[in-house]
Amino acid sequence: MKFPPSKLTKQERDELIFRFFQVLTQIKTPEEAASFITDLLSKPETEMLAKRIKIAELLLEGEKYQNIKEELKVGHSTIARVSEWLREYGEGYRLVLKRAKKLPKIEPQKPVLSGIKRIYPQYYWPEILLKEIVYTASKRRKKRLQKILDKLGEKTRLYKEISRILRQSGA
Secondary structure, eight states, X not given: OOOOOOOSOHHHHHHHHHHHHHHHTTOOSHHHHHHHXXXXXXXXXXXXXHHHHHHHHHHHTTOOHHHHHHHHTOOHHHHHHHHHHHHHOOHHHHHHHHHHTTSOOOOOOXXXXXXXXXXXXXXXXXXXXXXXXXXXXXXXXXXXXXXHHHHOOOOOXXXXXXXXXXXXXXX
């Protein structure tokens, strides 16, 4: 993506970018990060950034260009660009990828929508949202969610479903 030259002075541009970096440091949870990124970027932009991170990870693991190209459906030039960034700079990639290795693996998402929910999702958004939160929560968060559910008196279908999901995921 090409951008026109900035009309800001170097100092204005630097202050703006530094402020952006400060804002990023205020993100505390994966949910906050997801909310911010989806507000900030389009889906294709988000996907491209995610692919660049995965490309960097695969390159650092010694993966071949052809395998990366086939797995992520990206062009040779994208892989080469990430490879060049890793070679020339790369501290940021290496730092976040080192930290990311310590994170739990994300389980494949189970389909949440079915039948009528696909036709009228606006009526089911609280349920869809709760299930998504449970599926993507860490073990600690799942335990906290289970404690909250245990305090509820009424055993609704949603309560039973979320409890089942939490039990299956080891909370």
